[in-house]
């Protein structure tokens with residue numbers, strides 16, 4: 001990779017979120033020569049996005065890095081000399097000074113395949129807990145034995161729980177073990193965008209070649225394929241081609257794919273050929289460990305007490321937890337203060353209040369009643385029919401999980417029941433979640449509704 005471009009990316013890393021960076025900027029190839037830097041987008045769709053959203057900023061950063069006022073233009077293509085032989089290049093020119101800009105020394109021509117994995121998303125930076133243990137183990141297996149261990153590997157679960165992280169970690173490990181391994185990561189919107197562009201420019205053959213020539217294809221958030229029939233058709237053929245030649249496919253979805261409406265049955269059936277693993281919301285200890293690990297990686301001094309405060313109060317997902325940490329770090333830096341419990345509570349008062357708000361026992365009762373379509377007064381009554389008893393137990397267990405109330409207090413809130421009844425409910429639901437998929441999905445969905 002061009003040294004100048006690498007330095008530019010490093011600078012932008014601190015400004016853009018990881019997702020945008022690896023979606024739009026990392027796929028760009030770059031080449032610098034005595035005249036300047038050339039940037040190549042893999043397709044017109046990416047080119048448009050980069051030009052509209054990032055080009056001005058890239059120009060500024062390049063100018064800062066080189067000390068010259070440079071103009072950057074883009075084209076679709078590749079940085080390998082063969083691909084640019086059309087002579088369209090000469091992309092960076094000094095805006096004012098006629099003299100050639102002194103830029104970084106050119107490296108040998110880059111390989112024609114540029115992987116676009118986020119180097120920060122690795123297994124080392126992924127904190128393991130009960131909620132993601134299986135997913136991590138499966139992903140590692142796939143990285144060690146691509147195309148053969150589980151194909152496809154499908155990671156599913158709610159937003160911000162680490163699916164994308166694990167996917168990149170798998171790709172990164174594959175490439176660490178074999179640097180020539182071609183791993184292509186895309187969000188499903190990019191797949192759709194590339195396909196639309198290929199249809200428009202009548203370059204479907206090129207599109208097919210691009211996706212079928214990789215060793216591993218990683219597609220994020222495939223729920224976006226729902227209702228897009230032509231995309232599904234094309235993806236179906238891509239899938240078959242890759243699968244047959246034992247190229248690895250890794251996918252993520254925000255729920256169990258069988259539950260995604262408007263996804264073709266034959267595609268759903270293919271998705272089930274390999275291994276589907278749920279990534280669940282992390283428990284308290286894992287949330288605290290993730291927070292401490294993120295703080296360590298970012299060089300932010302956060303004590304265990306602060307990590308525990310955030311982990312206790314922010315249960316929705318890891319992304320929110322990380323967002324809170326970033327806010328704290330930025331404020332502490334600005335005011336030059338250490339991150340104490342008081343500082344954290346003060347700084348995040350509104351945010352913590354929002355997270356606390358939803359999770360009260362009455363709120364849980366109402367949410368569970370709505371979810372199972374029973375009347376609230378029946379849920380709180382003494383009636384023991386199964387259609388009420390199970391939702392009631394779930395509501396009790398959720399109250400224990402999501403609030404600070406004691407067992408007797410929860411019993412009291414459920415029509416004056418004994419604390420042993422609540423304890424029994426908690427144990428029953430915990431056991432059921434381990435053995436009954438449906439139950440576990442209901443539980444996770446309710447947690448998402450209550451904490452999202």
Ligand SMILES: Nc1ncnc2c1ncn2[C@@H]1O[C@H](COP(=O)(O)OP(=O)(O)OP(=O)(O)O)[C@@H](O)[C@H]1O
Pocket residue numbers: 125126127128132157158159160161162163164165166221252254290318319322
């Ligand atoms: N177990 C974990 N250890 C370390 N970081 C984690 C873990 N789980 C999630 N994260 C971090 O949380 C953030 C969100 O994770 P990620 O983007 O992978 O979520 P996701 O499940 O793909 O969400 P979405 O469905 O919205 O794309 C990332 O910064 C990721 O590094």
